[in-house]
Amino acid sequence: MSKKLIVNRRSVLKYGGAASVALATPYFFTRGALAQSNDYRNAPTGDTVTFGFNVPQTGAYADEGADELRAYELAVEHINAGGGGMLDTFSSKALTGGVNGKKVAFVTGDTQTKSDAARASAKRMIENDGAVVITGGSSSGVAIAVQGLCQEAGVIFMAGLTHSNDTTGKDKRANGFRHFFNTEMSGAALAPILEKNYGRDRKVYHLTADYTWGWSQEGSMQKYTEPFGWETVAAVRTPVGAGDFSQYITPILNSGADTLVLNHYGKDMVNSLTQAVQFGLRDKQVNGKDFVIVVPLYSRLMVQGAGDAAKGIFGSTNWHWSLQDDASKAFVKSFGEKYGFPPSQAAHTCYCQAILYADACQRAETFRPSAVGAALEGFEFDGLGNGPVLYRAEDHQCFKDVLVVKGKENPSSPFDLLEVVEVTPRAQVEYPVDLLGGELGPYNDGAA
Amino acid sequence: MDAIFLQILNGLDKGGAYALIALGLTLVFGTLGVVNFAHGALFMMGSFCAVTLNRIFNISFERVSETEVDFLGNPLKEKIPYLQQWFGADVSNFLLEWSVPMSILLAIVVMGIVGVIMERGLIKHFYKRPHADQILVTFGLAIILQELVRHYFGANPIPQSAPDAFAGAANVGAWIGLGDNVIYPWWRLIYFVFSALVIFGVFAFLQFTTFGMVVRAGMQDRETVGLLGINIQRRFTIVFGLAAAVAGVAGAMYTPVLPPDYHMGMDFLVLSFVVVVVGGMGSLSGAVLAGFLLGILQSFASMNEVKSILPGIDQIIIYLVAVIILLTLPRGLMGRKGVMED
Known part of the structure; x- marks a missing residue:
């Protein structure tokens, strides 16, 4: 005797519901695991992770951009080696060779110190090259434009040389972080x-x-x-x-x-x-x-x-190569031996940003922007040439000593052009969080 | 009154530079019919003739210092100029101090040769091509030239000093009975006089020499001059070299005013084209007149009193005046009939 399959509304609902539960089961159990691994923008899958260095390679700031690029290359060397330069003096000892088990590779873009060109090169590095972070630049207009793009794209932006209050003031974004000081x-x-x-x-x-x-x-x-x-x-x-x-x-x-x-x-x-x-x-x-x-x-x-x-x-x-603390001396030595001249303040801030980002990823054990951002927020560190520094959580601005300098009357070399008049202590340049306005908003981890 | 007089001086100084560049541009256009977008790059290369001469005077050998150390703590390698070693510090310092005026000679030779090579090697192949093609190829050439300079000299401006005798500011107010606040840099005054002399020299050359007479005839009617058995093309090539040399010396002398960088030619190029168009395409006297006129207008538009009434006028005044002049005088101030009207 054969049993007939009776298709009616009740059976459709019963079998349909059962099938839905069965299909959803794998996702129900693996959802958390995915969140920990690769459901964020440009999650690295191979044995390397790609950083995007967006610096002016042409235009009026090309020399400054070249110095930034030199510093980034040096930072990548030190990160991959787990030591060298200021990585040896940095207070955090999380980095021991690569980041989260991956070697750092990098791609470069030319900002031309033009907002549209900088956004285009950052977009290319994010979409085509899989960069997990964009960093660099020599202009506040460019920094604010690229910071906005990174927020929309869901990657971290570690600003280079940008001095306008607006970068971490009225135009600040959750995905953006600035080491450089401001006006x-x-x-x-x-x-x-x-x-x-x-x-x-x-x-x-x-x-x-x-x-x-x-x-x-x-x-x-x-x-x-x-x-x-x-x-x-x-x-x-x-x-x-x-x-x-x-x-x-x-x-x-x-x-x-x-x-x-x-x-x-x-x-x-x-x-x-x-x-x-x-x-x-x-x-x-x-x-x-x-x-x-x-x-x-x-x-x-x-x-x-x-x-x-x-x-x-x-x-x-922001910094000067003649500072005599151990960190500055270590940086000047490693940079000077590699390139034959001392680093500029732009090179210094870019080197620091690369190290700080890599260190935050290592401590967060992921490259997910929100987790990396959380690791940077409120992070207090030392040994990067500016004394004790705080990455303030509320506006993603670094607070540290500021140098007052003066054009030197009798320079002894083509690089010995500024003399440090005073190291202004951090406490004197700190300001309330709400002074410069703006809202960080939520992090954007980007699409998988 | 003081402020107005100072802005007139600014305008004459600025206009001198515009007029010198525009003069070369319009000379090339009037003779060869070529719209040369690489002319700004020639001005820039002229400024780097001054930088090069300074560096030649500074060619040094290294001597390890026994007392001083470098930024890494290693014994300092002192650079001693060969000139100082051979002729003593006085001669070396004198040559370095006067390197900018001396670079005029270098700029004339180098830029004259560059101009002739440019014309023979590239421009002549575009005589019969549309103006759009000429603009594209010369603009491409300008980019190549400026990137070459950036490769060898970097992107940072390289300061060049005027000789100490002309380093300060002159009390112009005392000369003409105005107040002590009417002071003006010596070198800018010299630049104005220099530009006036060069302009006068070019006009005299074209007006009072047989060569100039043939060139002027060629500008009017190239074919007829050719039928008389004169190789007008060769003369036009020399005129191209002359235009390049004029741009070169203008650039070399401008270096104490504006530290040269690889992009400075582009900064001047657009303004100079406006000057040429306002003056009238192909008109040498129009280019000079428009250069000084626009220079003075730009200076007055930058006065705070003017800007408080018309904010931002300093940035658009030249283009605004160009629009008004071209609407009322379509051939420019002194343009000739039939030029660029086919």
């Missing part, structure tokens, strides 16, 4: 030195690069110098890449100002400072005082370009 810190560190050396009650003329970093730098300098009587006579915005600044400098002569603050960086700073000195501003006496020039953000490469014009002029910097 708020520059203002806080520089102002007391300026007051001490140039006195109170001055008339200040600002020439400011007309983009996010320039506005940020101008605001920070005004905020910290106006309380002791440095009154802003005029704040003039100049186009980026103006070349000849004579038409912006001549009005200073009749403005009654006795102080010029050049909120310029890179080629603009080289040109504006050189030309300001040519116009005899430093030889002038106004209001019974010697006319002075201030360059809030210095880099050694810029000072090389400005030549004698930078002598005796105050500014701030």
